[in-house]
Amino acid sequence: MPLAPLPPLAGDPDPGGADCVDCGRCCHHGPQTVSLHDADERRMGEATMKRLTIIEPRGPGFRFMKNDGDRCGALDLSEPGKYPCAVYDVRPEGCRIVEAGSPCCLEARALGHLGYSVEFTRRSPATPRS
Ligand code: SF4
Ligand code: SF4
Known part of the structure; x- marks a missing residue:
């Protein structure tokens, strides 16, 4: 059964990430969105990889985070309305690069899920307001 999308969130988040647990919009996305590379696999360890990742059945066999419907399977949904990553450390x-306030974050908040039109870039350095 498809999951209900989350409503969009207005405004910029706390740049330090204080809003992330209550938001989780960038962790709502289609399957095969978050790929893992060698360093990610080493950091995650075999047991977590077995539980939360899949290898693409065709092609070169890239490894991705598993999805639970329209969201990442690593989200801890035990507390309603909260979306902490169960494997945050x-x-x-690909997840680390989506910093609170980055273009990707802002699009995810505006859509209620991770969008497709922005590059996965880190937050721009603060520009002085005139
Ligand atoms: S969309 Fe932004 S505020 Fe929301 S969880 Fe992702 S990084 Fe945090
Ligand atoms: S691994 Fe964690 S931070 Fe990355 S998409 Fe999944 S829940 Fe979000």
Whole structure:
């Protein structure tokens, strides 16, 4: 059964990430969105990889985080309305790059899920306001 999408969130998040647990919009995405590389696999360890990742059945066989419907399978959904990553300390580089306030984050908040139109870039350095 498809999961209900989350409602969009208005405004910028706390740049330090204080809003992330209550938000989780960037962890709501289609399957085969978060790929893992060698360093990610080493950091995550075999047991977590077995539980939470899959290898693409065709092609070169890249490894991805497993999905639970329209969201990443690593989200801890035990508390309603909260979306903490259950593997935060060992999360893949592709997740680390989505910093609170980055273009990807802002698009995810505006859509209610991770979008497709922005590059996965880190947050721009603060620009002085005039
Ligand atoms: S969309 Fe932004 S605020 Fe929301 S969880 Fe992701 S990084 Fe944090
Ligand atoms: S691994 Fe964690 S941070 Fe990355 S998409 Fe999944 S829940 Fe979100």
